[in-house]
Amino acid sequence: MDFNKLHLIESKEQKIAYYYPTNDIMALNDKQFKIIQLLKVGTCPKEIMCLCKCTEGQLDILVDSLQKAFSKSKTKKNLSSNNTRNRTIERITLHVSNDCNLKCKYCYANGGNYNQSRSLMTIDTARNFVNFCINQFDRVDKIIFFGGEPMLNLNAMNFICKKFKEYYYEGKSSFIPMFGIITNGTLLTPKILQFIKENISIVTVSIDGPKNVNDANRVFKNGKGSYERIAQFIQTILKETKVLVQYESTYTHSHIDANYSYRDVIKHMYQNFKIEGQITVDKNMYTDYINNFCTQNIDQRSVSVNNLTDVPLGFRNFIHAITRKVQIPMCPIVNDIFAVSAEGTIYACHMLNGKDKHSLGNINGKNIFNSPSLYQPYPIDFKDNKKCNKCWAQNLCGGCVLQMFYDESSEKLTNEPITDRCEITKNFLEKVILMITLIRQNTILWKTFLEKEKDFEMR
Numbered sequence: 001m002d003f004n005k006l007h008l009i010e011s012k013e014q015k016i017a018y019y020y021p022t023n024d025i026m027a028l029n030d031k032q033f034k035i036i037q038l039l040k041v042g043t044c045p046k047e048i049m050c051l052c053k054c055t056e057g058q059l060d061i062l063v064d065s066l067q068k069a070f071s072k073s074k075t076k077k078n079l080s081s082n083n084t085r086n087r088t089i090e091r092i093t094l095h096v097s098n099d100c101n102l103k104c105k106y107c108y109a110n111g112g113n114y115n116q117s118r119s120l121m122t123i124d125t126a127r128n129f130v131n132f133c134i135n136q137f138d139r140v141d142k143i144i145f146f147g148g149e150p151m152l153n154l155n156a157m158n159f160i161c162k163k164f165k166e167y168y169y170e171g172k173s174s175f176i177p178m179f180g181i182i183t184n185g186t187l188l189t190p191k192i193l194q195f196i197k198e199n200i201s202i203v204t205v206s207i208d209g210p211k212n213v214n215d216a217n218r219v220f221k222n223g224k225g226s227y228e229r230i231a232q233f234i235q236t237i238l239k240e241t242k243v244l245v246q247y248e249s250t251y252t253h254s255h256i257d258a259n260y261s262y263r264d265v266i267k268h269m270y271q272n273f274k275i276e277g278q279i280t281v282d283k284n285m286y287t288d289y290i291n292n293f294c295t296q297n298i299d300q301r302s303v304s305v306n307n308l309t310d311v312p313l314g315f316r317n318f319i320h321a322i323t324r325k326v327q328i329p330m331c332p333i334v335n336d337i338f339a340v341s342a343e344g345t346i347y348a349c350h351m352l353n354g355k356d357k358h359s360l361g362n363i364n365g366k367n368i369f370n371s372p373s374l375y376q377p378y379p380i381d382f383k384d385n386k387k388c389n390k391c392w393a394q395n396l397c398g399g400c401v402l403q404m405f406y407d408e409s410s411e412k413l414t415n416e417p418i419t420d421r422c423e424i425t426k427n428f429l430e431k432v433i434l435m436i437t438l439i440r441q442n443t444i445l446w447k448t449f450l451e452k453e454k455d456f457e458m459r
Contacts, residue, residue, distance in 0.1 A: 001019070001066060001067055001070050002021070003036065003039045003040050004040060005019060005020055005021055005392070006018070006019050006036060006040060006066075006070070007019075007020060007392035007393075008033065008036060008037060008040075009430045009433055009434060010033070011434055013438075014027060014434055014437060014438070015027070015028045015029070015030065015032075015033040016028065016433060016434065016437055017033075017036055017066070018392065018433055019069075019070035020075075020392045020393070020394060020395055021070075021074050021075060022070055022074055022075055022325060023075045023321060023322045023325050023326075023395055023396075024069055024070050025322065025433060025436065025437055025440075026066070026069050026070070027437055027441075031052055031053075031054065032062055034051070034052050035048055035052050035054070035059065035062055036066075038051065038052070039063075045059060074325075075321075075325050075326060075327055075395050076324075076325060076326045076327065087136070087137045087138045087139075088137065088138055088139045088140075088141070089137050089139070089140045089141065089336060089337070089338070090141050090142065090332070090336040090337055091141065091142040091143075091144060091336070091337040092133070092140060092142070092143050092144070092177075092337070092338060092339070092340060093144050093146045093337070093338075093339040093340070093350040094121075094129065094143055094144065094145055094146060094160075094339070094340050095121070095146050095147060095148065095339065095340065095341045095342045095350065095353060096120065096121040096126075096145050096146070096147065096150050096153040096156045096157055096160075096342060097112070097120050097121070097147035097148035097149055097150050097151075097152045097153045097342060098112065098113045098114065098116055098117070098118055098119045098120070098147070098148050098341070098342045099112055099113060099118040099119065099120065099147070099148045099149065099152055100112025100113075100147055100148040100149040100152070100184070101149055101152065101184070101186060101187065101220065101221070102149065102184050102186065102218060102219065102220055102221070102226060103219060103220065103221045104184075104217055104218050104219065105216075105217040105219070106217055106250060106252055106282050106284070108283065108351065109148070109353070109354075112147055112148030112149060113148065113354075114341075114353045114354030115354050116354050119342055119343075120152060120153040120156065120342065121153055121156045121342040121343075122156070123155065123156060123159055125156075125342070125343065125344050125363075126156040126159045126160050126163075127159070127163065128344060128363050128364055129160065129340060129344065129363055130160055130163045130164055130167070132344075132363035132364075133164075133177075134167055134172065134173045136369050136370065137369075138174065138175075139174070139175045140175065140177045141177060141178060142177055142178045142179075142180060143160070143177045143178075143179055143180070144179075144180045144181070144182060144204075145157050145179070145180070145181045145182070146181075146182050146339075146350060147182075147183075148342075149183065149184055149186075149187065150181055150182070150183060151181075151183055151187040151188075151192055152187070154191060154192055154195060157181075157195065157199075158195055158199075161179055161195075161198075161199040164176050164177060178201045178202075179199050179200050179201060180200060180201060180202035180203070180204065181196070181200055181202075181203050181204065182204045182206065182248065183203065183204070183205060183206070183233075184205070184206050184218070184226065184230070185205040185206065185207065185226075185229065185230040185233035185234060186220075186226050186229040186230060186233065187233075188232075188233050188236060188237075193236070193237075193240060193241070196237065196241055196243060197240070197241050197243075200243055201243065201244065202243065202244045202245075202246065203237055203243050203244070203245050203246075204245075204246050204247065204248055204277070205230060205233065205234055205245065205246070205247050205248070206218070206230075206247070206248050206249075206250075207227070207230050207234075207247050207248075207249060207269070208249045208250055208251075208252070208254075208255070208265070209249060209255065209260060209264065209265040209268050209269070210227075210260075210268050211225065211227040211228070212258060213254055213255055213258050213260055213265075214226065214227045214230070215227050216252075216254035216258075217250075217252060217254055218230075231272070231273075234247075234273050234275070235273070238273070238274075238275075245273075245275050246275055246276060246277040246278075247269055247273075247275055247276075247277030247278075248277055248278055248279075248280070249262075249265050249269075249277065249278075249279045249280070250279075250280055250281075250282050251265070251279050251280065251281045251282060251285075251289070251313070252282045252285065253282070253285060262279045262313060265279055266279070279313055280313075281313065283403075286403070287421075287424060289313075290424050290425070290427075290428045291424065293312050293428060293431060294424075294427045294428055294431050311435065312428070312431075312432065314399070315432070315435075316449075317398075317399075318396060318429075318432050318436065319436065319449050319450075321395060321396055322396075322436060323450065326395075327394070327395040327398070328395065328396055328397065328398030328399065329383075329398050330382045330383055330398050330399065330400075330401050330404070330405075331349070331399065331400055331401045333348040333349050333379075333380075333401055334348050334360070334368060334378050334379035334380070335379045338360070338368075339352070339353060340363060341353050341354070343362075344362050344363040344364055345359050345361075345362050346359070346360040346361050346362065346363065346367050346368060346369075347359065347360060348360060348378065348401075348413075349401065349402060351402055352402075355411060357411060357412075358411075358413075360375050360378060361374070361375065377415075380413070380415075382401050382404070382405050382417075385415055385416045386416070387416040387417060387422070388416070388417065391422075391426075392426075393425065393426050393429050396429050396432070396433075397425055397426075397429065401413070403421065404417045404418065404421055404422070404425070405417055405418065406418075
């Protein structure tokens with residue numbers, strides 16, 4: 001084994017060796033920790049025995065145990081399923097609306113219009129989009145209607161779903177995508193309900209938790225809160241359809257001010273609606289959130305007392321990666337997913353919508369798919385760079401590309417991760433590994449996590 005690929009982590013209560021080629025973790029005593037420190041810098045065995053007061057036999061036993069523990073099969077890479085030959089796309093986020101009926105206080109899209117004119121996708125653009133998908137790809141697995149608020153443009157969504165089905169049954173296409181909607185859940189008419197019943201597989205509702213927290217930010221243009229309308233929407237969809245309903249919540253300072261943890265959001269959504277979902281941290285407080293977790297005292301008592309109520313967001317991803325020996329991937333923008341604006345412009349990510357310098361062409365003309373040489377360096381493997389390839393955290397660091405590789409000041413995607421975010425993330429991951437190690441020492445808690453992990457699939 002390569003001792004240089006052992007990352008050592010130390011806290012008041014624990015000393016740990018993490019071997020990143022295999023995602024293996026070993027708890028160490030003080031002497032073992034010191035020996036590995038010396039091995040990593042190339043200290044000769046005789047000097048190690050002298051400094052650590054150990055015999056040659058004891059040293060051999062430690063090295064042999066490390067070899068057995070860490071020299072297993074390497075971590076599996078989450079490779080992109082797409083290439084230029086099979087032309088398969090996992091997901092397209094389709095902005096059918098550049099407008100919204102809410103005015104959420106933390107909205108990154110400037111009230112849903114992405115700093116562009118407020119408009120809805122036309123039927124002509126909707127038709128062009130369907131033709132683009134049929135002509136360009138062998139398969140599109142999912143199309144997610146997005147905005148702004150997509151329910152403002154029922155006509156375009158209805159047209160797209162019908163046109164895909166029409167082409168399929170006429171033999172002009174070999175696939176019908178799965179359709180989903182991400183909505184604020186405040187618009188529901190009999191026509192919308194019927195459309196959902198006939199076409200939609202997944203409805204994702206944006207809601208931030210209980211009424212007081214949700215209504216602190218998710219408000220109508222007159223300032224009135226949206227919770228009651230959203231709750232009614234969720235209840236109606238659950239009652240009247242067989243569609244999978246899930247939620248997306250944004251964790252903000254309003255939650256903190258109300259002494260409301262993200263675990264409380266999960267509890268509220270399950271107790272009141274029996275649905276699951278995901279929570280993201282408001283980008284304006286992401287660094288504060290990570291730093292706050294990193295300052296927590298991670299010890300056996302805190303793990304036992306809190307019963308894992310204070311595990312960080314995405315913790316199940318880390319359990320999954322370590323137990324299944326897989327790499328947490330970066331979001332596969334362009335390779336497997338991309339976004340299309342209401343005007344038909346292609347972007348690597350829906351959050352880049354409206355940023356002209358990130359345009360990857362248009363569905364009606366030259367674009368990244370029919371003229372790839374014009375749009376270099378896309379597509380990008382964001383983990384394939386000198387900094388990531390040498391980093392001990394390479395298998396546990398993943399998720400949003402823009403969070404790690406997007407320079408806000410220059411509005412550019414970089415070839416290597418942003419330094420300060422990289423350091424914050426590594427500090428965070430050290431804490432995560434400390435917590436996982438302690439949980440494994442608590443048989444009941446570890447068993448609970450493993451039981452939940454069995455059916456867990458990375459999103």
